[in-house]
Amino acid sequence: MHAPRLPLTRDLVLVGGGHTHALLLRMWGMQPLPGVRLTLINPGPTAPYSGMLPGFVAGHYNRDALDIDLVKLARFAGARLILGAAEEIDPEARRITVPGRPAISYDVASIDIGITSAMPELPGFADFAIPAKPLGEFSASWDAFRAGTEPARIACIGGGVAGVELILAMSHALRQKNRLAQATLIDSDTALSVLSSQSQSRLRKALDAQGVTVLEQAPIDRLSEGRIHLKDGRDISSDFIVGAAGARAYGWLATSGLALHDGALVVSERLQTSDPHVFATGDCAYMAHAPRPKAGVFAVRQAPVLFHNLKAMLAGGAFRSYQPQQDYLKLISMGGKSALADRNGRSFSGGLLWRWKDHIDRKFMGKFTSLPVMSPPALPRVHAKGMQEAFGSKPMCGGCGSKVGRTALRHGLSTYHGASRPDVTSLPGDDAAQLTVGGTMQVISTDHLRAFTEDPVAMTAITAQHALNDIWAMGARPQAATVTLILPRQTPELQERLLSEIMETAHQEMKAAGAAIVGGHTSLGEELTVGFTITGLCDARPITLAGACAGDHLILTKPLGSGTILAAEMTGQARGAWVAGALDLMCQSQRNAAKVLRPVARAMTDVTGFGLLGHLQGLCEASHLGAEITFDAIPLMEGARDLAEAGVRSTIFDDNAALLPGIGTAGTRALLVDPQTSGGLLACVAPEHAAQVFEQLKNYGYRAAKIGEMRGSDEGIVPR
Structure with a gap:
């Protein structure tokens, strides 16, 4: 019998990606505590390592060498990563505030946010x-x-x-x-x-x-x-x-009600603050039992004690005490590749010490660059024929718009011939069905995505935009939405927290689009799935895949690459900054793009699971035309080119490519059939409108591009 996924019962929230928390995440990935939902909050996808900063400043290291990739680390630890700067903690309500999103609840929290050298009292x-x-x-x-x-x-x-x-x-x-x-x-x-x-x-x-x-x-x-x-x-x-003087704790800690010493959180030998459910470590903490100067060596050595005590707090058991050493070796960079060592009043300097320091620093960073690559689960020793082929060679990345492959869809739905009611029009390939209600034209569509990020707020926002794009592509204005959720098994308290984050985000996204949430349905399953069914109203005839004319400019409103980047993130191959950039683009609303394109688009669709060429093929078939596209004109997400050249492919890439056998998809051109989640709009616009459209899209902040033109029906799709 298949073992069920264990239910979640406690929330552990780490605030800040400092050295202690980075090490803790690595330990957690190797030895997690079942039943704990782990969350990391940090302003960005990386955390710089202070030990290598002088070497970077001097030019001995490049910028990437300085950063701990928190996206990779969070994936390894099974943690959800929330990109944002915490600005308040409420120990009584056990909530943490991050601007722009619902409050994050916790059962146990730990703070490792470092300090700041800002001098607000110094004029200028x-x-x-x-x-x-x-x-x-x-x-x-x-x-x-x-x-x-x-x-x-x-x-x-x-x-x-x-x-x-x-x-x-x-x-x-x-x-x-x-x-x-x-x-x-x-x-x-x-x-x-x-x-x-x-x-x-x-x-x-x-x-x-x-x-x-x-x-x-x-x-x-x-x-x-x-x-x-x-x-x-x-x-x-x-x-x-x-x-570099007067380093101090961040001001928002003063509003926490927790005990402070010169702005830093006072901690006991257990690394607990005055509230036993809140721990603190690193430079933002003051060890009242053994005061020491601020130094990275203490943060590093606090990590195993913090790891043990957090587990003790969450699962029960004895606590450990952290007792810092009286003195420690100070290795100080001296500009060039020379360093000074100072301990117990003795001092040495020279190039050999710099090489020693360099070895120590690289060894520390190696802990975060050599994380194991995720591999598919092993099959049972005895299994049915065909299981290996069905499993595939890579994990299901979720970055394919959660699509079933197009071949399976076409064959499986081959007996379906569209709607049988006169007031319903449902044509194969169109983004939404058309409903005639009295004298009003209404469209309806549904989309559901299984979670590919552990952050439910980002996942909900992306799913909402993904679903809304079908309405925008038809030239309609969103009207009403229902929400369908599959929640992983967890305690009622954690379900309430998760639902609160999802529904507050869903409400914000739909309200911004002009739609009202009118209901929904929830059920339990193995993993989080978020879906929306949305209706929209049309002031004029809906924009369909048909209607394009030869010579029309093909305009794409968003870069490609989300499928490749998310597939790489699942296997630890994508940089955190690339993943964060892709998530931001997937959250980008196409509302204003639709506003610009609605009056002039002759045909339009959105680019999702079948990739750019797959959706363009549908547009060409419906309009009985061919198309020529210029690959170098297509905007790409940061990192997508590097990953495609390295051979990274998403789960349904092969299926997408098989439907266009005459088009080469080697190397970077694989992005032509890369499945997208919450992709851009692809519109056919008459040449005389193109310049004005581009100017308007640019003013709204879109990375839009003319990627080709529609051609005669006998030309097919020709990439240049």
Whole structure:
């Protein structure tokens, strides 16, 4: 008997993708706790590793080497990843607020959001400087600045270890390009005071060798464009100002009601805050039982204790205590490929230490780049013939518009000849059926998607847009919608949380489209499935697949690539940024695109599971025409080209390609038949309207393109 999927009973929410949480996710993937729904909230799809930041700034590492890919990590851990910055936690209601989405409930939460180097009390800082933390914002700004060619003046506010590492790294990078004009390190007190005198001496020599001017006992009055104004009247010129002083906790923690120390969350030896259901770790936590300076080594060593204690809180069992070491080895980058080691008052420096530090950093990052690739489940030893072929060679990615293959559909529905009522028109291939109600023309369509992302809000928004596209493609305006849900087995409390997130999102999406939700149906199953049945009203005749004319321009309103990217995400081959970009595009409404195209489109459809060429083929057949398309003109999602060239294919790719045997789909051209979820509209527009249409689509923010033209009926589909 097939073993049922275990029900979910508890929500564990991780706020922030810091080093501790990254390690915890890796541990969780290897040893999950059954029954726990794990959620990670983070502003972006990656988290930069602080240990390699100076090396990146100096030019020793590229940008990708700096990032922990949280999308891959969340997939490995079985966690749902919510891309957004938390701005409030309510321990009494056990809810976390992320702007733009329903509140996220938890049974147990853990916070690992790091700190910020922003100095809001310093006049001009927000406008004319960049904080060193958060690292992502700083690294992007520095990457853009160092790409210039003019001589540059740089300055760092803060003479601690972080500030010295950064100014040395920035100076080295600019010197390598013969761009360094001036470098200044400014501290309101004494620089490097936390290190031994021997280490201070070595680093001061390194600063001098890099041409860095060190200003101590130099409090700052204000910043203006290109200038730092000291309180003693001196002005320092700088084209790039970074703040590495006064690192502090994020302000929203102060509204939590949890115990704080200088803005940081006070934690016990169990890493619990004043509320036992909320844990905290890393730089945003203050260890009241053993105060220590902020350092990544503590965050890393807290990970196994946090992993154990979260499980103890969720399942019962004894807790462990975290006792930090008294001192630790400090490895400090010195600009070039040289580093300084400081511990217990002793100091060493040189290239060998940099190579050691580089080895340690790469080994740490290797924990997140060598995650196992997901493989299909093994078949039973004895099984029916044909099971291996039915299973396929790859996991069902869900990024195929949840379509059954077109061959199976055509053969399976071959006996269906359309509607038999005079007031209902249902033609094969059209996006929605046409209903005549009195003197009103109404259209109706349904779409359902099995979850390919663990975030129910993103999944609901994508499904809503996917379903609405059928209405937009017919030139109709959405009217009413019903919701159909299959929920995974879980406790009533978790069902309530999930339904709340889904229905609030569904209401927002349908309201924005002009439709009202009028009912629906729920049932239980193995995995989350979201569906919508939608009606729409037509002011004029519906736009169908028929009606195109030879010479019409083919206009596509959204890039291709979602099927390939989602297939790659399932097997850990896609970068997190690519996946996040694809999800954003899938959430993009085609309402304004339909508004632009409705008055001028002669024929229109949306691009979904059969791929661009499959849907174009349907349009050509209905209009009795051929088409010529220009492949290089087709917009592609970021990462889609790289993945297609690497041979990544979605589940029903082969079936789509088989229906167009005369068209080559090797390499990047595989994207021509890549199944799409919530794809763009494909419209046939007369040449005289094309320029105005493009201008309007561009103004609405669409990455639209003319990808070809309709041709005579005997030409077929010809890609160029």
